[in-house]
Amino acid sequence: MKLYIAPRAPNPRRVQIFIVEKGITGIEEIPVNLNALEHKTEAFRAKSPLARVPVLELDDGRPLGETRAICTYLEGTKPEPNLMGRDPTERAFIEMADRRVELYVMAPISNWVRHTHPGLAVLENPQFGEFGKSQSEKLQEALVWLDGALATQDYIAGDRFTIADITAFCGIEFARLMKFKPGEAGYPHLQAWRDRIAAKPSTQT
Amino acid sequence: MKLYIAPRAPNPRRVQIFIVEKGITGIEEIPVNLNALEHKTEAFRAKSPLARVPVLELDDGRPLGETRAICTYLEGTKPEPNLMGRDPTERAFIEMADRRVELYVMAPISNWVRHTHPGLAVLENPQFGEFGKSQSEKLQEALVWLDGALATQDYIAGDRFTIADITAFCGIEFARLMKFKPGEAGYPHLQAWRDRIAAKPSTQT
Numbered sequence: 021m022k023l024y025i026a027p028r029a030p031n032p033r034r035v036q037i038f039i040v041e042k043g044i045t046g047i048e049e050i051p052v053n054l055n056a057l058e059h060k061t062e063a064f065r066a067k068s069p070l071a072r073v074p075v076l077e078l079d080d081g082r083p084l085g086e087t088r089a090i091c092t093y094l095e096g097t098k099p100e101p102n103l104m105g106r107d108p109t110e111r112a113f114i115e116m117a118d119r120r121v122e123l124y125v126m127a128p129i130s131n132w133v134r135h136t137h138p139g140l141a142v143l144e145n146p147q148f149g150e151f152g153k154s155q156s157e158k159l160q161e162a163l164v165w166l167d168g169a170l171a172t173q174d175y176i177a178g179d180r181f182t183i184a185d186i187t188a189f190c191g192i193e194f195a196r197l198m199k200f201k202p203g204e205a206g207y208p209h210l211q212a213w214r215d216r217i218a219a220k221p222s223t224q225t
Numbered sequence: 226m227k228l229y230i231a232p233r234a235p236n237p238r239r240v241q242i243f244i245v246e247k248g249i250t251g252i253e254e255i256p257v258n259l260n261a262l263e264h265k266t267e268a269f270r271a272k273s274p275l276a277r278v279p280v281l282e283l284d285d286g287r288p289l290g291e292t293r294a295i296c297t298y299l300e301g302t303k304p305e306p307n308l309m310g311r312d313p314t315e316r317a318f319i320e321m322a323d324r325r326v327e328l329y330v331m332a333p334i335s336n337w338v339r340h341t342h343p344g345l346a347v348l349e350n351p352q353f354g355e356f357g358k359s360q361s362e363k364l365q366e367a368l369v370w371l372d373g374a375l376a377t378q379d380y381i382a383g384d385r386f387t388i389a390d391i392t393a394f395c396g397i398e399f400a401r402l403m404k405f406k407p408g409e410a411g412y413p414h415l416q417a418w419r420d421r422i423a424a425k426p427s428t429q430t
Contacts, residue, residue: 069370070329089321096313108301116294124275151356165274 022048022077023090024067029054030126030190031087032074037186038091040222042098047076055142088118091183103183117177117184124162126191131155133197156198163207170209174216189217227253227282228295229272234259235331235395236292237279242391243296245427247303252281260347293323296388308388322382322389329367331396336360338402361403368412375414379421394422 023039025032039047052058052073059071067083068075075083076090084090095104105111134144135152166188169176176184192202192214203211217223228244230237244252257263257278264276272288273280280288281295289295300309310316339349340357371393374381381389397407397419408416422428 069374070325070367084317084321086321086324089317089324092320093313093317096317108298112289112294112298112301115297116289116291119291119294120275146359148353148356148359151353154351154353162275169274 022050024050024052024075026052026054026073030194033190034087034186035074035090037222114177114182118187121188128155128159129191129195167207167210170213229255229257229280231257231259231278235399239292239391239395240279240295242427319382319387323392326393333360333364334396334400372412372415375418
């Protein structure tokens with residue numbers, strides 16, 4: 021299998037961490053240069069019609085896009101260690117947690133970065149600075165919730181490490197482009213959780 | 226079980242259609258008045274900390290939030306008719322299709338409506354009109370792709386009706402608030418698909 025990634029982009033990183041956590045080996049990583057708009061070429065759009073990374077090319081040649089869908093596939097190929105739930109009920113509660121950190125933490129962080137950071141002007145065109153700034157304010161409500169949750173549980177979805185921790189970690193780390201650090205912003209439990217995840221071998225790349 | 230919904234809101238509608246398609250009965254629907262900000266009350270936040278609908282309250286009292294996570298749970302309770310994939314590989318490809326229409330069709334439509342329609346000013350505060358307008362333009366790339374896909378396949382994820390059709394339908398229908406009709410906008414295959422879905426008993430409510 022081949023995994024099309026973009027160095028430093030948060031969504032490919034989610035899959036890269038997932039693969040290391042699962043102990044899956046033998047997937048070739050192929051970098052796509054976003055700033056050179058390589059993802060918008062006809063060749064890449066044949067694999068990803070809306071020009072998104074990551075894409076996993078299966079051994080039969082089929083391209084599978086969308087971060088979380090790629091993880092669903094990989095979890096099927098190697099169920100343990102389990103990161104997405106062992107039965108439908110656990111799968112649902114982990115998916116709830118994963119969506120919350122994706123939609124209410126990672127998405128506003130992405131909007132904040134993409135609409136206000138000069139380095140993203142090529143990829144987010146046009147940028148709407150005031151909208152981006154307001155997203156950083158909306159983000160705070162989700163961080164208050166998340167910090168409170170992490171005061172009484174070790175991981176995003178409860179008592180064990182799951183895909184939701186990977187999603188939240190890649191989102192929070194992307195905010196470092198905005199000099200954001202949870203502890204300095206008043207979220208000590210989120211900072212402690214972030215430091216635990218940052219110490220894992222899977223997040224060293 | 227109890228399902229907390231908001232009349233006419235697209236995300237609760239996704240679950241409502243899913244339930245009818247599955248043939249699941251006996252779930253009590255409880256309306257939440259968004260314009261009265263009932264979702265922001267302490268009582269509702271105990272079920273949904275970030276004040277989102279829908280929420281499914283399980284028989285054991287646990288609140289399960291997030292549209293797609295609720296569907297994952299319900300698919301587990303009643304696997305047939307299958308709407309989310311019968312094995313991990315099929316689940317992954319349907320999830321890919323579902324995410325594409327959620328993130329690249331429904332989300333820009335939501336941003337377009339929420340940031341430009343006067344009726345949404347209470348819920349989306351502040352509104353950023355120019356950003357909203359630009360989202361309607363970004364939407365077109367996804368609609369070109371989707372219209373092209375539906376020229377050669379009957380459903381969003383391929384040859385059978387799945388959760389991805391429900392997501393796309395609720396997104397496209399939400400755009401009616403902006404007087405958007407796929408056929409008039411130059412997407413004839415999307416219009417034909419929309420009309421087939423709109424004729425199903427599950428979408429009559």
